[in-house]
Amino acid sequence: MNGQTKTTKSPDALDLRSVEFSRILLIKPSALGDVVHTIPVLVKLRARYPRARIDWLITPENAEIVRCHPALSNVVLFARRDFSKRGRRWRAFLSFFDLLKQIRRAKYDLVIDMHGQVRSAFFALISGAPVRIGFDRPIKRTLTVSAEHDLKNVPTHGWRGAREGSWIAYTHRIPIPTLDVHAIDRYLWVGELLGFDDTPPDLTIYLSPETIRNVDRLLSEKGVSASQPLIVLVPGTIWETKHWTIEGFAGVARQFLHDGYAVALAGTKRDEQ
Numbered sequence: 001m002n003g004q005t006k007t008t009k010s011p012d013a014l015d016l017r018s019v020e021f022s023r024i025l026l027i028k029p030s031a032l033g034d035v036v037h038t039i040p041v042l043v044k045l046r047a048r049y050p051r052a053r054i055d056w057l058i059t060p061e062n063a064e065i066v067r068c069h070p071a072l073s074n075v076v077l078f079a080r081r082d083f084s085k086r087g088r089r090w091r092a093f094l095s096f097f098d099l100l101k102q103i104r105r106a107k108y109d110l111v112i113d114m115h116g117q118v119r120s121a122f123f124a125l126i127s128g129a130p131v132r133i134g135f136d137r138p139i140k141r142t143l144t145v146s147a148e149h150d151l152k153n154v155p156t157h158g159w160r161g162a163r164e165g166s167w168i169a170y171t172h173r174i175p176i177p178t179l180d181v182h183a184i185d186r187y188l189w190v191g192e193l194l195g196f197d198d199t200p201p202d203l204t205i206y207l208s209p210e211t212i213r214n215v216d217r218l219l220s221e222k223g224v225s226a227s228q229p230l231i232v233l234v235p236g237t238i239w240e241t242k243h244w245t246i247e248g249f250a251g252v253a254r255q256f257l258h259d260g261y262a263v264a265l266a267g268t269k270r271d272e273q
Helices: 032-048 080-084 089-106 117-125 183-187 190-194 208-222 244-259
Strands: 022-025 053-058 075-079 110-113 130-133 171-172 229-233 262-265
Touching: 022 032, 022 117, 022 244, 032 053, 032 183, 032 190, 075 089, 089 117, 110 117, 130 190, 171 190, 229 244, 244 262
Parallel strands: 022 053, 022 110, 053 075, 110 130, 130 171, 229 262
Antiparallel strands: none
């Protein structure tokens, strides 16, 4: 279907599984791990809407993770960090208004907000899309124990649903039946509304030839052969729920080395210190 999807019912009364959306915006600006965990949603969207334009609103520092993905039509850049840089704030505001006009002109008929904050919900609203999907309001975290996960070890500030009242901006809310679930599975709950297939999640990351050459050169400088399987560990995080011990990472690294893998650590200068 060309152009914006036409409907005769109010958006909240629609069975979205019967609608063929043609212009879709996926909102997940950051952070790196969350962006990676959202890739399976992109893949499912492309399978569900093979002829649709599918764009992703994302920050420049995370855009390279998804820019070359064959399921994606365009990246829509939100330069959030420019607002905190001296001398760039006026330019940042001008760019921000250009971004809003860009989103508005795209005439999306479906916006999916996987971020769930007031800022991302604002983008969903300003798009003018008749269908806007996001997570429901937070639910209470119960201290239950399952065979796979001990919620007693999860701080109360962990993810519980949409935040900052962002759920008000959505025409359709993704129910939150449990918190005892991996982020990938949680993001894929949107498929219950849209009618995704039941194939396993696809987390493949597609990189540009230039990026691959740069990585190969860096590994070569570190003495890692291009033919040797490589495991990258990323120990740095700001979230208490994701912290692990140095001893734990060291033990995992030793096991991988024993099994014949090369091991690299990735992170920021602060992580290095």
